[in-house]
Each structure stands twice: as structure tokens, then as C-alpha cells.
Amino acid sequence: MxxxxxxxxxxxxxxxxxxxxxxxxxxxxxxxxxxxxxxxxxxxxxxxxxxxxxxxxxxxxxxxxxxxxxxxxxREELEEIQKHPIFLKDQVYIMFLAHEISDEQQALLGELVEDEFVVWNRKNIIINLSKSYHKTKFTNNFFEKKLGMGSTARNQNTVNKILLKM
Missing domain, CATH: 3.30.70.1280 (SP0830-like domains)
Structure with a gap:
């Protein structure tokens, strides 16, 4: 595997x-x-x-x-993310969360509507940014503070290339 x-x-x-x-x-x-x-x-x-x-x-x-x-x-988790409709858009980033989020954390994220994103399998956030990553507030630091857990981001291109190597 x-x-x-x-x-x-x-x-x-x-x-x-x-x-x-x-x-x-x-x-x-x-x-x-x-x-x-x-x-x-x-x-x-x-x-x-x-x-x-x-x-x-x-x-x-x-x-x-x-x-x-x-x-x-x-590999299977990345393939699931890759198939999501939001992943197919432009300016897509994925926040990989250190742990699954709770219902309360999911509700906190549900209040945010500036950019289109979805929490996928409770431990990944797929974001379609209306601004560049460096101009949005939806960064690693934002999600880490909001959710109280670590995360790391990769763009759509990086995820695609990682999958090609797996």
C-alpha cells in the first residue's frame, strides 16, 4: 500500500x-x-x-x-479527493488536517462562506479560492487556530503529481 x-x-x-x-x-x-x-x-x-x-x-x-x-x-484518500467536484476547479488547495474534526468544528467551518470549500472525510478541506493562496485568509494558520489542530496545505498540481508517483 x-x-x-x-x-x-x-x-x-x-x-x-x-x-x-x-x-x-x-x-x-x-x-x-x-x-x-x-x-x-x-x-x-x-x-x-x-x-x-x-x-x-x-x-x-x-x-x-x-x-x-x-x-x-x-493513495486511496488522495484519489477520493481528486474525484471531488471542487478539486476540478481552478485555484484549488487541500488542507490536510492532523485529526478528524468534530461536529462542533464542522459547524464552525459551516459559518464561513467567502470561498467555496468542503470538508472531506472529516480530515481534509478542499478549497476553491476566489483569491490567490497568499491573499486569502484561509491558510494553514487560519485553520490551525480555528480548529485547534495542525494542518498542512498542498495545491491541486502537487496532489496530482504525488498521485502519479505513487
């Missing part, structure tokens, strides 16, 4: 530098198979049904010296 580990907050300008070759090697050292990385924002594709997010985060902290939140999705 194929998975992608989505790393949050690496290679942001000169901050939180992570070399993709060393990242690939680290995942291989942890026993993951068929490891490959995709672009510098931290997408690690691997096979191994017995993944352990806390162990991955601990290994990343030890190797790079700073915390790197990790969210894992399966």
Missing part, C-alpha cells in the same frame, strides 16, 4: 532546511520501502502499512534539530 507523508513547515526560504536526499535516506533507515520525495516542500512517498507518525516526527527532530509535523495519507 502506498502512502505520502506530508511534512509541515520545511524549506521556507532560509528556515527549516531539509535536504531531500537525506530525508529519503532517513525514511529508508526507518524501514520504509520504495521511498521517494517530491519537491522541496516535504512530500515523502513510501510503502509500508505499519507507519508510525510519532516515530517519524521523533526521527525528524533528532536528525534536523527542529520539530516537523507530519500528516500521512493513503
Amino acid at each position: 502506498s502512502f505520502v507523508a506530508l511534512l509541515r513547515g520545511i524549506n521556507l526560504g532560509s528556515r527549516n532546511k531539509v535536504d531531500m536526499k537525506s530525508l529519503k535516506a532517513l525514511f529508508e533507515e526507518m524501514g520504509y520501502e520504495n521511498v521517494q520525495t517530491y519537491i522541496q516542500t516535504g512530500n515523502v512517498i513510501f510503502d509500508n502499512a505499519a507507519y508510525d507518525v510519532p516515530a517519524i516526527e521523533t526521527a525528524l527532530l533528532k536528525k534536523y534539530g527542529f520539530e516537523i509535523p507530519v500528516i500521512v495519507r493513503t
Whole structure:
């Protein structure tokens, strides 16, 4: 089974530098198979049904010296997102949430109407932005504060390319 580990907050300008070759090697050292990385924002594709997010985060902290939140999705989950009607529009981003949201959190998000988005399977938010990502308030920080949990975003093109590599 194929998975992608989505790393949050690496290679942001000169901050939180992570070399993709060393990242690939680290995942291989942890026993993951068929490891490959995709672009510098931290997408690690691997096979191994017995993944352990806390162990991955601990290994990343030890190797790079700073915390790197990790969210894992399966190939099947990405394919479901890819099939959603909103995903087919322009200016689409996906917020991958660290945990499933509650009914109360779902209701909080239901009050927002400026951009079109849908919560998919309670742990992904597919957003069709009316503005560019850098001009919208619907960013990682917005959703993290609103929901009280970590998230990481990828654009439609990145999700499509990750799926092609899986």
C-alpha cells in the first residue's frame, strides 16, 4: 500500500532546511520501502502499512534539530479527493488536517462562506479560492487556530503529481 507523508513547515526560504536526499535516506533507515520525495516542500512517498507518525516526527527532530509535523495519507484518500467536484476547479488547495474534526468544528467551518470549500472525510478541506493562496485568509494558520489542530496545505498540481508517483 502506498502512502505520502506530508511534512509541515520545511524549506521556507532560509528556515527549516531539509535536504531531500537525506530525508529519503532517513525514511529508508526507518524501514520504509520504495521511498521517494517530491519537491522541496516535504512530500515523502513510501510503502509500508505499519507507519508510525510519532516515530517519524521523533526521527525528524533528532536528525534536523527542529520539530516537523507530519500528516500521512493513503493513495486511496488522495484519489477520493481528486474525484471531488471542487478539486476540478481552478485555484484549488487541500488542507490536510492532523485529526478528524468534530461536529462542533464542522459547524464552525459551516459559518464561513467567502470561498467555496468542503470538508472531506472529516480530515481534509478542499478549497476553491476566489483569491490567490497568499491573499486569502484561509491558510494553514487560519485553520490551525480555528480548529485547534495542525494542518498542512498542498495545491491541486502537487496532489496530482504525488498521485502519479505513487
